[in-house]
Amino acid sequence: MFEAVAFYLFAFLTIAMFFITVTTSQALYALSALAAGMIFISAFFFILGADFLGAVQIIVYTGAVMALYAFGMMFFDTTREVKEKKGNKFIIVGLATLCAVIIVAIFAAPIVSDNMLSLYPALEGAGNTQSVGLVLFTKYLIPFEVAAIMLLVAMVAGIVLAGKKMDLSLTLLNAEEIEKMDEEINKKVLS
Secondary structure, three states, X not given: OHHHHHHHHHHHHHHHHHHHHHHOOOXXXXXXXXXXXXXXXXXXXXXXXXXXXXXXXXXXXHHHHHHHHHHHHHHOOXXXXXXXXXXXHHHHHHHHHHHHHHHXXXXXXXXXXXXXXXXOOOOOOOOHHHHHHHHHOOOOHHHHHHHHHHHHHHHHHHHHHHHHOOOOOHHHOOHHHHHHHHHHHHHHHHO
């Protein structure tokens, strides 16, 4: 019972965060929602008893999204004022109440449920980390290496894209040139 309620709660939260990621017009909101979605995905691993994978999910993927966040802050104009729409208060109160009821049910479920045990461990006597390493470096070795190469290519591409914007040094310009450049940027943003 506890696992089912927790699964549906984290599934809803994960889908909501990724929906915000896809639909928002603000880059930093999208990156924040993406990081939250990755953290909620790690909850599935913790529910399944794969603590190592849950920790790796948080450290690796959420760390990667935070690196994206840093790039987003460098490349997008975050100083522009954001006008937020006020939502319907009834929907906000209803969703908050629903979340509160679900959280209470999650914490109350272990009291009511029986002891839940994993019936079929992957390997006898092997821990979670050993099981992951065995499968990762035997059955999934080629996809693991391909993913590493793709990450390397993405990192080099990010450096190349960032380098194209760095051909002008603001420290070598005087105040008048910087003001002129700001005016040109503001004209582009307003048009």
